[in-house]
Amino acid sequence: MKVAIAGAGAVGRAIARELLLSEHDVTLFERDPDHIVPTSVDGATWIHADACELEDLERAGLQTFDVMVAATGDDKANLVVSLLATTEFAVSRVVARVNDPRNEWLFNDDWGVDVAVSTPRMLASLVEEAVSIGDLVRLMTFRQGQANLVELTLPDDTPLAGKAVRRLQLPRDVALVAIIRGKRVIVPEADDALEGGDELVFIAPEEAEAPLHEAMRLPV
Secondary structure, eight states: OEEEEEOOSHHHHHHHHHHHHTTOEEEEEESOGGGOOGGGSTTOEEEEOOTTOHHHHHHHTGGGOSEEEEOOSOHHHHHHHHHHHHHTTOOSEEEEEESSGGGGGGOSGGGTOSEEEEHHHHHHHHHHHHHOSSSEEEEEEEGGGTEEEEEEEOOTTOTTTTOBGGGOOOOTTOEEEEEEETTEEEOOOTTOBOOTTOEEEEEEOGGGHHHHHHHHHSOO
């Protein structure tokens, strides 16, 4: 996969290193020449360019990339990068960093954003996930509310213990994508039985979250 990252600060470089470990083709765009340090991310391509400038993106051939990651420390810049990547270069996937949670409402399809990543919100969600038993916790939003990644930890005395996945009466358009049990990550199959303490990870539209929560409280 060919990935462009706008912003070669600490966040952009960290993302690049992780993607390189998975053998993706990574290019970092950085407008400040003092921040261009190729030895800090071995294996990445570095381009001295302003990712908010159409001409710079054209010279870099952004239309050949599969993913754009807008990872600068400026929300306005990340929105502009996202919009250009989507509307001018038809990049198929755009992920944008949200620095100020108050701006999160702007990071939607109107600005070309497929996935908005808000570090404060993610940290808050992980805190909730760590302490919430029996409650649905939203971990991430895809396509700005069209689908959410949500987690629910079953209480030890859940009435669902011993029930097979196929017997779960999940709301429409909800999918159980993983069961985390201790150190194991289980890709659920129809005959897998649930246990108390299981962390269940779902993909669900927002309107299905309340019905999902109720469904997981009741025996099936």
